[in-house]
Every structure is written in C-alpha cells, then in structure tokens.
Amino acid sequence: MGDTAETQMQFLMDAVALGESLEGYERGAIADQLRIAREHFDLEGLFTKDEGFMNEDLRDFMNLKEDGTMNYDIRELNRTNGWTEIASFGAQYHQTEAGQYLNAKFVNVDGREVVINYQREVVTTYPDRGTYNYVEGTLRSSILDGGHRLYDMLPYDRLMDDLGYEVVLRYNINAEHIPNSQLWPRRN
16 A cells, blocks of 8 residues: 555545456455555545545445355354444444344455344444444444544444434443344244
8 A cells, every 4th residue: 555645545536446356355455455555544634535435435345244245244254254243332323223233244354244134134324334444333432532533433424414313322321231133032
C-alpha cells in the first residue's frame, strides 16, 4: 500500500472496482487481500478523503466471505474459523428491526461482522446488518480512546443518520453477557 491517503484511496477504489467485476472465489480473494492489508490503512487520512467510500463501498466489500458472497450460515460461524458470537450487550447496535428474539452478532478476527436473525438468516439490510470493522472492538477502542469508536462506531452512526434510520439499541438486560443465539428457543 502507498504511503499517502490519496495513494491508498486510489488503490482501494481500484481493488473494489476490480472485485465487483469478478465473481465467486476470485472476488472473495480480493476482499481477503484487502482484509490482510487493513493494518496498513491510514484510517484518519482515508476517512477524511472519502468517508462515504470507506463507510459503505469498502466496508461492504471487505465483509464478503471467501466465496465472494454474504451467504454466511450460522453453522459455519459456530465452527469458529476465527468467528466468535458476541454477547448481547456487544450486539446492541444491530437490534432495531429484531423481534422478540434479538439478532446474533458474529465477528471474525479479520474484521468481518455478520448478523443472524432468529430465523437463522443473514441480515443483509440496514440498520441491523453486519458491518466490517477496521479496528478490533475492544472495551478500550470502543469506549475510551480507540479507533473502533472513531472509525467503526461513529461513522456507522453518521451513515444511519444519512440514510434516515433511528437506531434502537437493545440487549437482553438479564443476560447481557450471554450471546443472543443461546437465548433463542431450540428448533425441533
């Protein structure tokens, strides 16, 4: 990746454009390469240059799975492969359109985030869909002084405002440290 935000932005835009022209595993491979490169991103410079691209186009592209789709399945997410279901409190931003049973949120060590509803379907629409995380969502980076708040949470809030959504934060108050899918009734 280039040294300046301008060079990085052009590289990222070109990579996404190329990836969008491909299908299947070729598309997924480009998304994977961008995820590997994320530690070298000048996030401050890139967000200053074009927050819209960073917050939608690039974030959506980097969230693709290996086959170039968003066809995640709760069984594959539960097999680990870098995936962890987040406790209810950490999934609260993805519950606006959830019903009685709150959505499950899974994060991968590479930044991907997938939200699954009670029907075990991937939520692919805003405001509840999963969004790629440029910075790991630790307590420090989420609340105190970190990049997750600056480059993932606050841009998400601005995007939801721009799209006209009022995000409702919800979590299981009596089970805030338990993943939401563990609170769903079992299927027969």
